[in-house]
Amino acid sequence: MSRENAIARAGAIFDDGTFFDLLSQWVSHPTESQNKACGDPLRTYLTGAITPYLENMDFRCRLVPNPANPRLPFLIGQRIEGEDLPTVLTYGHGDTVLAMDGCWREGLEPWRVIKDGDRWYGRGAADNKGQHAINLTAIGCVLEERQQLGFNVNVLIEMGEEMGSPGLHQICTMEKEALAADVFIASDGPRIDPQQPTLFGGSRAVFNFDLRLDLRDGGHHSGNWGGLLANPGVILAHAIASMVDARGRIRVAGLRPAGIPDSIKRALAELEVTGREGPQIDPDWGEPGLSLAEKVYGWNTLEVLAFECGDPAAPVHAIPPSAWARLHLRFVAGCDPAEFIAVVRKHLDDRGFEMIEIIPPRETWYPATRMEPDNPWAQWAVASLEKTCGRRPAFLPNLGGTIPNDAFSDILGLPTIWVPHSYGGCSQHAPDEHLLAPIVREGLRIMAGLFWDLADKPPN
Numbered sequence: 001m002s003r004e005n006a007i008a009r010a011g012a013i014f015d016d017g018t019f020f021d022l023l024s025q026w027v028s029h030p031t032e033s034q035n036k037a038c039g040d041p042l043r044t045y046l047t048g049a050i051t052p053y054l055e056n057m058d059f060r061c062r063l064v065p066n067p068a069n070p071r072l073p074f075l076i077g078q079r080i081e082g083e084d085l086p087t088v089l090t091y092g093h094g095d096t097v098l099a100m101d102g103c104w105r106e107g108l109e110p111w112r113v114i115k116d117g118d119r120w121y122g123r124g125a126a127d128n129k130g131q132h133a134i135n136l137t138a139i140g141c142v143l144e145e146r147q148q149l150g151f152n153v154n155v156l157i158e159m160g161e162e163m164g165s166p167g168l169h170q171i172c173t174m175e176k177e178a179l180a181a182d183v184f185i186a187s188d189g190p191r192i193d194p195q196q197p198t199l200f201g202g203s204r205a206v207f208n209f210d211l212r213l214d215l216r217d218g219g220h221h222s223g224n225w226g227g228l229l230a231n232p233g234v235i236l237a238h239a240i241a242s243m244v245d246a247r248g249r250i251r252v253a254g255l256r257p258a259g260i261p262d263s264i265k266r267a268l269a270e271l272e273v274t275g276r277e278g279p280q281i282d283p284d285w286g287e288p289g290l291s292l293a294e295k296v297y298g299w300n301t302l303e304v305l306a307f308e309c310g311d312p313a314a315p316v317h318a319i320p321p322s323a324w325a326r327l328h329l330r331f332v333a334g335c336d337p338a339e340f341i342a343v344v345r346k347h348l349d350d351r352g353f354e355m356i357e358i359i360p361p362r363e364t365w366y367p368a369t370r371m372e373p374d375n376p377w378a379q380w381a382v383a384s385l386e387k388t389c390g391r392r393p394a395f396l397p398n399l400g401g402t403i404p405n406d407a408f409s410d411i412l413g414l415p416t417i418w419v420p421h422s423y424g425g426c427s428q429h430a431p432d433e434h435l436l437a438p439i440v441r442e443g444l445r446i447m448a449g450l451f452w453d454l455a456d457k458p459p460n
């Protein structure tokens, strides 16, 4: 009975095809949460895929109705071995974005896992079925090896992540006791590089708002009225230019972080952002003086997602009556989204743009989160991965993208350890979504080692 054996079991489950079969079964559930007509598969994934799998390991499972949207239920599973043992909360989402049937490469289809070389294609394979399947399988390997886990497990599976996780924060509040734990360990998102085992401890967050300028009814001929009538497109362009400069530097103090703490700077200094397998990086874009890792993990960005005036599809010679833009702020922990609208209002008013209307986000926004690199749980996880892989994992205090991590770190008060099992080129929200087999195999081994260490050597 040993750590090595538990890890070997995880490797064997990959090698003999057991894991591929499990993933194939789970991917076969067409769980499109973004499709309002999709109901049954979202429930059946929990009752028909996850519940039997967990019950086989003596978990007690229950469906929990979603207070925000009845179509998107939750599942809570529990396996309690002893009051005095450490408890882990793990999480995943069983829903996917739309299948995009017919848009996949010839020979591929969304709801069947198809191997092509090292790639395992299927909708939800990377985001997120494959990732939570790896983690639950690894728990099974530790259980088989030790005949008990040596820790307690709470599992939370949601079916609405691709809809913005409606109800997740409420469930974490309502079920606080059932979800209580010492640590949160889950998987989502990409590794920093396919070759590099990665951990992250939080995520940046998102705040979208619109700017709108309505000057009058209808367009007016530019030959008769140009020079006499103000052009809302020109004014809005100048307003945006006052907020972000021509090289992407944010010019509104209240939309920028106060700085990057030294501990975070040191952690980011170890990371290499290559942008491999993506578009070429523009080295002169963004906040001057920051490294690439600091730009994407340690700073905020303000983007224009859309800009409209007149009729872009059929421009005419007229002064358009109105202009509109959607702006998008990606921000790090320490920035308070509750203040953003007031900050932008004051910035615009101070520059003579009082006439521009600010429309706050339609969707609920959540705070960004971040884990200090010297947190004992972060160091414990880094050491565990290093022992299993024989090389040091990358540790990101937070992901550049956004996950609903504050539900776990802020509402449940847990240290949050994320171990991503995918990579940046996985096409997760597009046709041809896939996992990379070598990462799956290493992910199974990593998680078996990590869960083994939870009983064996948890941090004090």
Ligand SMILES: [Zn+2]
Pocket: 097, 127, 162, 428, 429
């Ligand atoms: Zn997704």
